[in-house]
Amino acid sequence: MATGRYVTDLDKGDVLGPIDYTMSKFVVREYCHANELHQDCFQNDVKFAPPTLVHLDKLRLYKVACPAGTGPTARVHYEYDATIHAPIPVDVPLRAKGTVTERYEKKGRQYVVMEIDLRTAAGAPLVTYRDTVILAYKQDGGAQ
Amino acid sequence: MSPGTEFRLAPRLMTRERMRWYVDIQETVQQDTGRIVTQPPTIHDDDAYAKKQGLPGIISDGMVSTNWILGLLVDVFGPDAATRGRLRTKYIAPIYEDQAVIACAKLASVTNDAGNAVYDLEVWCEDDKGKKLTVGDARVYAAAR
Numbered sequence: 001m002a003t004g005r006y007v008t009d010l011d012k013g014d015v016l017g018p019i020d021y022t023m024s025k026f027v028v029r030e031y032c033h034a035n036e037l038h039q040d041c042f043q044n045d046v047k048f049a050p051p052t053l054v055h056l057d058k059l060r061l062y063k064v065a066c067p068a069g070t071g072p073t074a075r076v077h078y079e080y081d082a083t084i085h086a087p088i089p090v091d092v093p094l095r096a097k098g099t100v101t102e103r104y105e106k107k108g109r110q111y112v113v114m115e116i117d118l119r120t121a122a123g124a125p126l127v128t129y130r131d132t133v134i135l136a137y138k139q140d141g142g143a144q
Numbered sequence: 145m146s147p148g149t150e151f152r153l154a155p156r157l158m159t160r161e162r163m164r165w166y167v168d169i170q171e172t173v174q175q176d177t178g179r180i181v182t183q184p185p186t187i188h189d190d191d192a193y194a195k196k197q198g199l200p201g202i203i204s205d206g207m208v209s210t211n212w213i214l215g216l217l218v219d220v221f222g223p224d225a226a227t228r229g230r231l232r233t234k235y236i237a238p239i240y241e242d243q244a245v246i247a248c249a250k251l252a253s254v255t256n257d258a259g260n261a262v263y264d265l266e267v268w269c270e271d272d273k274g275k276k277l278t279v280g281d282a283r284v285y286a287a288a289r
Contacts, residue, residue, distance in 0.1 A: 027173050030180075034169035035211035036156075041223040050226050052211050056173050063174070074187045074197045077206040079234045080280075087227040136197075 007062050008071030008135050010112050016061035016098035020121060023049050023090050031056075048087035054118050054129045055080060057096040061116070065098075073136035078111065081130040093121035101130075110135040145251060145263075145289045152248040153216050155272055158204045158239050163188045166205045199238070204245075206235035209269045209278040212247040217284060220249070221263065224286035233267065233280035244272035249282065261288040 002009040003016060025046045031053055032042035042050060088094070095118075102113035116129040156162070167189045171181040185193040187203060194202045210233045217225035239245060250266045262285055269278040 021176075024176055026178055027176050031169050031173055034165040035208060035215070036162075037211060037215045037218070039215070039218050039223070041218070041226070048223075048227060050211070050214060051231065052207060052214055053173070055207055055210075056170060059170055060174055074193070076187070077235060079232070080207065080210050081230075081232040083230045084226070084228050 003065040005066060005068045006071030007066045007069070007075065008073065008110075010066070010100050010103065010114075012100055012103050014065070014100040016065035016100075016114070018095050018097040019057075019060050019064055020093060020095050021060065022093050023053070023088060025090050028053070028090060046090060048089055051082050051084045051088060051127055052080070053088065054082055054096075054116060054127045055131065057116050057118060057129070058098065058114065058131050061096065061098040061114075071135070076134040076136075077131075078134050079130070079132035081132075083128045085125045085127065088118070088126050089120070094126070095119055095121050145254065147251050147253055149251045150248065151216060151220050151250075152246055153212065153219075155244045155246045156212070158208070158241065158243050158245050160189070160202070160241055162208060163202060163204050163241070166208050200240070202241055204239040206233065206278065209233065209235065209239065209245065209247070212245065213249065213267045213269065213278070213280070213282070216247045216249055217265075217267075217282060221284045221286040221289075225282075225284045228285045230283040231267070231280065232282070233278050235278050237275070237277045239269075239277050243277075245269050245277065246272070252281075254288075257285065260285050 002011040028049045098114045098116045113132050118127040119125045175181050187194040188205050252264045255262045265282045267280045267282050
């Protein structure tokens with residue numbers, strides 16, 4: 001178990017969360033504004049969130065499970081892979097849980113794969129998200 | 145709409161502002177106070193910090209590219225593109241300040257699922273010289289077009 005300190009400590013089998021929150025219309029509109037998603041469904045008649053917002057559940061989970069922060073090196077996002085089962089509703093209690101499924105080294109860089117399960121608090125599945133990060137851009141130790 | 149059909153957004157420059165918008169939205173979303181919340185320096189908005197991490201300068205967060213691809217899919221297929229299906233993106237090259245980025249999609253196949261069409265697409269972002277920066281694929285469930 002490598003939770004409790006830095007993100008760079010995370011290892012296969014670690015479970016992050018679950019955490020509970022509610023997606024607000026403010027969050028959807030601001031996130032979409034920041035990403036230039038100006039479609040009506042994201043700015044005016046807001047009933048669901050863009051599925052890409054699941055990526056920020058990773059940061060919510062890190063904050064709880066890795067309270068000391070990122071660690072000695074900056075992470076680099078490598079892959080986003082989300083399967084959307086149903087729209088992410090606004091103003092409905094949600095629950096997100098993360099499981100580290102892989103940690104491996106490739107060309108001197110450490111990769112961590114986390115699967116995030118987002119569902120309503122009542123248990124309806126919404127998104128299954130597989131996130132891959134590189135723990136340090138520099139090979140063999142990043143900024144250390 | 146048949147296999148081989150290609151869609152693309154107009155080129156956008158990955159400006160410093162666009163990178164910072166994504167940096168600051170992250171804490172804003174998590175705190176959800178109704179105000180913008182800024183972050184400490186990151187590789188996406190602080191040159192000195194990025195260089196310390198081995199980069200030549202700030203680079204875009206990959207999720208900006210992913211969201212631009214999502215926006216293209218919503219433009220083409222409507223809100224259905226954001227409510228069921230799949231999107232996978234891999235960031236194969238860093239995107240630097242003021243680099244041109246074009247979000248693209250190409251229809252690979254159309255099948256039928258209980259009366260709805262299932263669209264499988266190749267998706268990517270490229271620069272103004274055609275170099276791919278982000279690659280991936282998507283599945284969209286929507287009415288037949």
